[in-house]
Amino acid sequence: MQTIQIEIEDPLYKEIVKKGIDIKKELEENIRKIVYAKEYKMAEEIKTSLQDLKEGKSRPLSEFLDEI
Numbered sequence: 571m572q573t574i575q576i577e578i579e580d581p582l583y584k585e586i587v588k589k590g591i592d593i594k595k596e597l598e599e600n601i602r603k604i605v606y607a608k609e610y611k612m613a614e615e616i617k618t619s620l621q622d623l624k625e626g627k628s629r630p631l632s633e634f635l636d637e638i
Contacts, residue, residue: 574597
């Protein structure tokens with residue numbers, strides 16, 4: 571398990587406490603959503619790239635290798 575430290579302004583902290591928000595739970599849920607969204611975006615980009623390759627919409631591999 572890892573520890574993440576954050577600093578928040580006092581008024582915001584007081585609001586969190588006042589409303590009884592479980593900040594750890596909320597952060598964990600949102601981090602999972604962020605990770606999932608990033609993975610989904612990467613998968614979509616790969617899917618699109620593969621489709622472009624199939625349709626001949628990409629640059630020739632030799633051009634990419636020349637850039638490297």
